[in-house]
Amino acid sequence: MAYRRGESPCQVAQAIRVHCSVTSLRAQRLARGLTLKEVADGLNTLGKGRADSPRVDGDQLGHWETGRHQPRPATVGLLCEYYGCGSQDLGYGPAAVAIQVSSSAAVLVDPLVAPPTSLGPGVAGTFEQQVDAARRSVDRTLAVGTVSATQLDLLDEQVLWAREQYVYTPPAPMIAVLLGHLSEVEDLAVDRQPAAVQVRLSELTAMLATLIADALMKLGQLPRSQSWYATARNAADDSGNTEVRARVRAQAAMLPFYYGPLEAAVSLSREARIICRGRPSATTAFASAAEARALAKLGDVEGADAALRHATAAFEQSKAGGSTENDAFAFPERRFRLYESGTLTALGRTDQARRVQEAALRLYPTKTGIDPALLGFEKAICLAHEGNPVKACELASITFLRIAPEHRTPIVEQRAREVIGALPSDAQRGRAARQLHEILGCPPG
Incomplete structure (x- = not known):
């Protein structure tokens, strides 16, 4: 609209400088709608063959525009020629003036913002102008x-x-x-x-x-x-961000949960729950469910039950089950059921765990990761707890072989080996356990 009113690029740049708190040099570029790269390429083309012309790139131009670096006089002349304006229109005047603020700091003053003055005694308004210029310079820095x-x-x-x-x-x-x-x-x-x-x-x-x-x-x-x-x-x-701080800690608890020490998993998930400050949210439910699963694996029945109750209440109150399911940072019902299954399985409540596992598996889409396999291994652990080692190893073997080779990572093998660890000591040396060991030792594919 400014151009329709007949205003020149320099007039538009002046308006941009005032209203957007940017340097005069940046305002000249913005007034013309150019990118840093476009101007850098234009300057290199314009200065081609000139002995004193610099080689300019977008980063260097950005440093000039923000005042981090100052261009040489020959470069200022090239900029003036490119933009078709005078050096004062670019914010350099005859020369930029450094005003000494203290023995260790100086503020670079744009002559268009405040006229260059000295600190000589008896000059009316000099101190006030310098104070105002320093403030504007700080404002521009904050706006960059x-x-x-x-x-x-x-x-x-x-x-x-x-x-x-x-x-x-x-x-x-x-x-x-x-x-x-x-x-x-x-x-x-x-x-x-x-x-x-x-x-x-x-x-x-x-x-x-x-x-x-x-x-x-x-x-x-x-x-x-x-x-x-x-x-x-x-x-x-x-x-x-409280939510992000809590979520990262709850997720970090997975490492010690699978690989130890379990106490660290409890500590991280509990810290995440405390950060949430009791607010019912998906992250609160996630942190509490992670805490319950780790406590159950440690054998703390009372603590696991309390944490699971807290997780269930937070999940229901936050309506987390309606969140986006295809998001690694969501906590949909299927993931909540996975953690609930882990808690009940570790506590030896196989009937309850099996019902939760079946409910969870029905919620997973065809295209998914390793979570259904983890539920399969927990079903196998339940069979081991019920004194059926052969069926436990068979189910673990089938579950492992159904996983796509690219998903058969060490964490999957670790979970499958937990099935063997859940067997009675004599069954761990039996034929079914040996076959499972052999399958886990096979290369992917």
């Missing part, structure tokens, strides 16, 4: 950000897609996808961003790091998984 709302929305979409893919994609190829998304987030997070943007980037980092940690756990890369869970917790705490 390289992430647009569109970029953030696209990142959100990509991470959500990854969370949905994670539900059924094998861990090895999934890690490569997650690392790619994390690299994009990290590239944006290294620059100073407005607080709201930085919080969101930290949340995305926490989610991606958690999924990477979980995938590494499935692959048996335990030290790396533990390190990535620590990174996820750091990012979650940096975001300040």
